[in-house]
Amino acid sequence: MRIISEVRSFGGVQGVYSPKSESTGTDMTFAVFVPDHVPGARLPVLWYVSGLTCTHANVMVKGEYRAACAEYGLVLVAPDTIPRGDDVPDAEDEYDFGKGAGFYVDATEQPWAEHYRMRSYLEQELSALITENFPVDMERQSITGHSMGGHGALTVALRNPETFRSVSAFSPIVAPSQVPWGEKALGRDRAAWREYDAVTLIKDGANCPPLLVDQGTADDFLEEQLQTDRLIEACKANSISAEIRMQDGYDHSYFFISTFMTEHIAWHARFLSA
Amino acid sequence: MRIISEVRSFGGVQGVYSPKSESTGTDMTFAVFVPDHVPGARLPVLWYVSGLTCTHANVMVKGEYRAACAEYGLVLVAPDTIPRGDDVPDAEDEYDFGKGAGFYVDATEQPWAEHYRMRSYLEQELSALITENFPVDMERQSITGHSMGGHGALTVALRNPETFRSVSAFSPIVAPSQVPWGEKALGRDRAAWREYDAVTLIKDGANCPPLLVDQGTADDFLEEQLQTDRLIEACKANSISAEIRMQDGYDHSYFFISTFMTEHIAWHARFLSA
Secondary structure, eight states: EEEEEEEEEETEEEEEOBBBBBTSBBOOOOOEEEEEEOTTTEEEEEEEETTTTOOTTHHHSSSHHHHHHHHOOOOOEESSSOOOTTTSSOOTTTSSSSTTTOOOOOSSSTTTTTTOOOHHIIIIIIHHHHHHSEEEEEEEEEEEEEBBHHHHHHHHHHOTTTEEEEEESOOOOOOGSSSHHHHHHHHSSSSGGGOHHHHHHTTTOOOOOOOOEEEEEEOOIIIEEEEEHHHHHHHHTTTTEEEEEEEEEESSSHHHHHHHHHHHHHHHHHHOOO | OOOEEEEEEETTEEEOOOOTTTTTSSOOOEEEEOOOOOOOOOEEEEEEOOOTOOOTHHHHHSSHHHHHHHHHHHHEEOOHHHHSSSTSSSOOTTSSSSTTTOOOOBBOOTTTTTTBBBIIIIIIIIHHHHHSSSSSEEEEEEEEEHHHHHHHHHHHHHHHHEEEEEEESSSOOOOOOGGGHHHHSSOGGGGGGGGOHHHHHHTOOOOOOEEEEEETTOOOOOOOOIIIHHHHHHHHHOOOOOEEETTOOOOOSSSHHHHHOOOOOOEEEEEEOO
């Protein structure tokens, strides 16, 4: 596994790695924070899945997660959002399509299908890599994410409720098949969208791990793209007890995410500790 | 005062402002975090002075200070490190001279003397701006900084011990007149260097507010540029009781700074609270 950097931080090690990926056919970079621990110990894992235009680095630099991960003894894994490199097709000048906008799907259309295989990468390949290379207990995993990554966290957890003890999200896209970002990104085969849409998965009867969502009321994307109400209604209609909090005056940025990061980690730690 | 942005974060407002500066003849950008407070209250101020190549934004994005500032009710002010703009002379391709390397001096040589007036800007002009425009109690100020900004914090505090109740630094340049960075930046008039050198100011008998320093042992600049031992010796020889801590395995980056930021803020808060 190619080590890009390993730096001491908050009594642990913040690492960045970039091994070759079978799923995407590219090098895939990810960040892992491992707090200091008793030799031989295996720690629970919290996944953080990022939003449009982001890499592994955004949350690593701006997310303010290390203090709480060190306190609760959690490993945090932050994958990149898409495959990168000159061979990977892109939609130039579009932040919400092509590079920057993987939406955690396995693409089926050309020219995307060869490299854009973020679902396989995340759920299988990276999961195996983390198991092999870090002091983790994969019986204890939770997942969180932001915006497009909130969509990622929700859909991964709803498809794999036995794998994740809890799921949370910051300003998630909850129903991509109903909003412009998703309509644009999810391709022509609308039937295939069902498993990439949290609200649809819930309506289709998915089991949901304990769920926490924070959404800023001053988020410019709330009305058109995020539509948190759809998640609130779907949870209600399907008797899923979720904690979905509207946070007054907060926007879509890491100034918002970092504010509530410690609370999310503490919340996940309750499910991961035993 | 020109507002660049004001964003809700950690129950307060993170603002960025860029008014015209009389001192430098340019627009000067700075960041201010104001935690929520009782209307009419005036809060203590902690200054954070940044290092080589930095702007106001580095600590704002990576410093992880807002949680502790909100907890202790402190306003944090982060100035830029130099004047900017096409009119400002620069030394191209040199990260440690010209733009990026103001060293918090008032330059006296050409072509620098017109714009590089960071001492006057910081100690007088910005201080007055903060007094006028924010809910602050300027009777309660402390100062901290990183690297070149650690040098800035130490020298500003040692020259103005009646203004600052406490001073701290992360990996500071403690004796610029003895190391390559300072030799390069401080100009030809070596006699003028005395008041821009923390160790010299201490040897010359300056009063020192309570002092806390954190320095990583894995910092690549420690041996050649930082030389923390010189500060330890100067404090000892002049009976200044400083807390200077070598932090095992930490480097020069914000992964280090953010680790100890909360401790620094809590330490300053002890002096600022009364």
